[in-house]
Amino acid sequence: MYVVQSCCKSIPTVAHRGIGFCRTTSVRLISATSTKFSSPGREKKLFTPGPLSVSLTVREAALRDLGSRDVEFISTVKFLRSKLLQIAGVSENFYTAVPVQGSGTFAVEAVFHTAVAKSYGRALVLENGAYGKRMGKICEVLKIPYHIESFPENSKVNVRQVEELLMDDPSFSMVAVVHCETSSGVINPVVELGQSIKRLIPNSVYFVDAMSSFGAVPLDLERGHIDFMVSSVNKCLQGIPGFAYAIAQTEQLLQCKGNSRSLALDLCDQYDGLEKTGQFRFTPPTHCMLAFCQAIKEFEQEGGVHGRAKRYKENRRILQEGMKKLGFEEFLGPEHDGYIITSYKYPKDKNFNFKTFYSKLNEKGLVIYPGKVLNADCFRIGTIGNLFPEDFHELLAAIEEVCKEMNIMLPIT
Structure with missing residues (x-):
């Protein structure tokens, strides 16, 4: 009834x-x-690397139904593809943006499907955290021959070590690395790596996962000789989850035709469809793309990459100073200057329990993230998304209050 x-x-x-x-x-x-x-109830604030808090106006922009073959939607897709290239600072004459349905990992896997040749392809994955390891897992599942070169989770990928590896074994057809390893917050030197890679193995494909950095951490794709870069709409560009995208050198992408081991994740086929008809091959995330148009507008109003970086850096400064006063220790040393996410070690106080700590903050509408590094007990606090300095003052006050409720001595020693 x-x-x-x-x-x-x-x-x-x-x-x-x-x-x-x-x-x-x-x-x-x-x-x-x-x-x-x-x-x-009250809207929760997400101090996480994603999903992120987004503005009400971005969410409201999704409250329209639009057909996937509608002229307006086709224009929307074209507009967004062009805008992504503008944000990347590259020319439409040499690069293209290819959106794919799903989370950021869908785009990462799509690049491996597309850019690694079936017959002779071999990938080198440079990893210093969970998301680099995930690349290795993708290669394993796809049965792509690969080698993982691992680095400590609290250090950057070492360019000199990579050079020595490539001089010893130049057989790799792809080299892949994460720009901002969000399991720890490390920013890797991807431009310097790209210059060395292309000098030593010029015919290889260089792939950068810039999932949580694109749009707020400056990245020169041309100077870094980056062939494929991926990110997601629900990161620094502050759209709602639903699709990700690859920005690729068009000539390099076209050379990959026929490589893909997947129908849905074939970037070449997706590119062909978008170029010929302006349409997705399969049902597109219409509402998410409408919301992303508004997110791009707000991104530009804030001053683009540099404007957004300025706010995120201020968020990080307030968090860093406040947590230091409370006695929390960062996982990374002072030589790291990333401002996307920060990992904090668990206090040694016997009364600290992360599940309780997390739950008490969550009850106050403040959501942080558990740790993802393997060699230390940590939790993470993101400084990206629709968050502002006053939100971090609120978070710090809540953390101090929760510590007192848990009978944790402050400052923590």
């Missing part, structure tokens, strides 16, 4: 087979037997 609740009092509505109709306005159906859902 359904009760039809109209948003227009003067026009009658009809219930038929569980559907409410109203000729000039919308209606809501309320099931008399369904579970009654409570109204949402």
Whole structure:
């Protein structure tokens, strides 16, 4: 049984087979037997590397239904592809942006599918954290021959060590690395790496995962000789989750035709479809793309990459100074200057329990992230998304309050 609740009092509505109709306005159906859902409470603030807090105006932009073959939506896709290249600082004459449905990992896997040749391809993965390790896992699942060169989780990928490896073994057809390793916060020297890679093995494909850095950490794709770069809309560009994208050198992408081991994750095929018809091959994330248009507008209003970096750096400065006063120790040393996410070691106080700490902050509407490094007990606090300095003052006050509730001595020693 359904009760039809109209948003227009003067026009009658009809219930038929569980559907409410109203000729000039919308209606809501309320099931008399369904579970009654409570109204949402205060919006939580996400101090995480994603999903991120986004503005209300970005969310509101998604509240439209648009057909995937609609002329307006085709124009939207074209607009977003062009804007991504502008943000990357590259020319449409030499680069292209290829959006793919799904999370950032979908785009990462799409590059491995597309850019590693089936017959002779061999990948070198440079890893210093969980997301580099994930690249290795992708190669393993796809049965791509690969080698992982590992570096400590609290250090950057060492350019000289990579050079020595490539001089000893120049057989790799792809080299892949993460720009900002969000398991720790390390920013890797991807431009310097690219220059060395192309000097030593010029015919290789250089792939950079810039998932949590693109849009806020300056990155020169041309100077770094980057062939493929991927990111997601729900990171520094502050869209809502739903799709990711690869920015690729067009000539390099076209050379990859026929490589893909997947239909859905074939970037060449996706590119061909977008170029010929302006349409996705399969159902696109229409609402997310509409929201992303608004996110791009707000990104530009804030001053682009440099404007967004300025706010994120200020967020990080407030967090860093406040946590230091409370006695929390960072996982990374002072030589690291990233401002996307910060890992903090667990206090040695016997009363500290991360699950309790997390839950108490969550109850206050403040969401942090558990750690992801392997050699230390840590938790993480992100400084990106629709967060501002006052939000970090609020978080720090809440952390101090929670520590006192847990009988943790402050400052922590």
